[in-house]
Amino acid sequence: MATVTYLEAIRQALWEEMERDERVFMLGQDIGTYGGAFRVTAGFLEKFGPQRIVDTPISESAMIGCAIGASMMGMLPVVEMQFIDFISCAFNQIINFAAPNRYRWGQPVPIVVRGPSGGNVHGSAFHSQNPESYFHHTPGLKIVAPGTVADAYGLLKAAIRDPNPVLYFEHKYLYRRIKEELPEAPEAPEAPEDSGLVPIGKARLAREGRDLSVITYGAMLHVALEAAGRLEADGIDLEVLDLRTLKPLDQEAILATVRKTSRVIVLTEEQITGSVAGEVAARIAQHAFEWLDGPVHRLCCPDTPVPFSPTLEEAYLPNVDKLVAQVRELASY
């Protein structure tokens, strides 16, 4: 067993999928010689060559359009957004070309678009965003957002093997901050190909508890777990559900934890209005209303752009203190 970082898990998943299946190739800016802005693809050009590690001009729309076309021909493109904020430049290709294509004329579009999302690294307005809710609205897409090393690895492999367009939002705050053991790459040809694969569409109970549920994903998972530790002293036992996949939502798992604890906070790093958290809250209100002992809370970012200065960004982002305060408030409701 090897201990790897979140970033190394992404890198390992890409590497193994490219080794396993020659249809997999990558498009991105500075992913070749430079090895990517975060070094995710360092060494890939040497190993897989320029035919499969394709450096592109600064043209997010054309990069994703190009991936869509290649996928129609049976290839499995993985497009790196240098920062996920720039995915907005390719909005039309994702929303209008990739997402409805199978529905419109039967042609699947098995592409993966991945890139670093999220804040808390003082990246300011255009290198800190969480754009998932723009895409959450769109039928035909799948969206995953891993919060652990194992999920970063397993969800990326699942995304590459999924025959639909999958947006993979990795969290740059976690890149080098968390480490876990991963299964060694399967060496023998008879080794199970799905070793470590994480199914898309399944949430994971990250912590079992009795009193109150926090439903979250990405870097906020770690905020929830830390808050849970702190609240133990108060005798409040938090349950933490890691969504892992945002689209399709694991509604069963969401409702199950609500039925168990009857109090719920949806914790995400999005601006609050029109957020994925809002959708989770709406489903709880509609399908588990009679199980609730208090209002469904959302702890998200305020409706402002992501601010730059550390004091401002700290005020903007949810954190352990803010969560603990909300938990206490809801627990005493």
Add this chain to the structure above:
Amino acid sequence: MAKQTKSWGPLHPQAAEQETERLAKTGLPRERQLDLYRFMKLNRMAEERLGNLYRQGKVVGGLYSSRGQEATSVGSAYALEPQDVVGPLIRNLGTMFVRGVQPREVMMQYMAKSDSPTGGKDANTHFGDLSRGLVAPISMLGAVIPVMVGIALAGQRQGKDLVTLTYIGDGGTSTGDFHEGLNLAAVLNVPFVLIVENNGWAYSTPTSRQMRIRDIATRAAAYGIPGEVVDGNDVLAVYEATKRAVERARRGGGPSLIEAKTFRMKGHAEHDDAGYVPKEQFEVWKKKDPIERFERHLLGNGLATEDELRAIVAEIDTGLNAEVDFALASPMPPPERAFEGVYEPAPEGVSV
């Protein structure tokens, strides 16, 4: 809408002054030239049938005509090989026919029928079929360009000997995807051909309001690729120019841009009477009608007799009767279909 009368002069005046009778030189044998004629005539006659269906209230939504532009679609598509992949736009019905699409498929699409290629899920020419080398475009112009670049890239990687081709209008060249897509094609040096159909009008906006350049083909220089202006109403010229570009691409010479100067003889869609287009422009271009010019060429050069052309037309006409009947007989799609087919089922054990 206020009518513009005298303010726009004839478009492409140079072309208008040209001798319109003489068509481009070609080595195409007689039989294949008659093929071109058949496809252009089918293009126009099928659209006339669609016009009838529209006036009978059978068409759901808008109807888009390529009247006057048939030579551009047919001549370019005819230069492709079976393994090539093409992304036709709304005014490229002729391209679809050359690729083997049957008129009934398009009629059922326009009438939103159950047996249409998309089963009623999408409209008009918005359907694709990779087994026939056809990609469905989206309405956002330019978007299909990078997609065709990706298909060309995949073809290259997979060792397939294929070239991709798509179209854009004069208005569509103002989009970001036109630039991004063409530039990416050039940088990757993929086998791709872009036909710019300069038909003078983007809905009601004249070319002069889209750009300050006279020839869109000059834009090719910005990408370091060959650009060529061709008479879009000369089916042989379009065929020959496309053939050169396709062959160059197939040899590894990279992408090309061809500007076909032509004219939209109707409004943007059937509801639009094109009152904003000065009448003199229609008059100039009516004389350059691509089908009539080609008929004069075929007759004048002894490639066909009037009886032979009449026989072709009669055959198309009879065939279209059957196509219309078939399309009309198809039911509307069952409502539950609206909820089906958003996701491709995942392989076992991978996904939901």
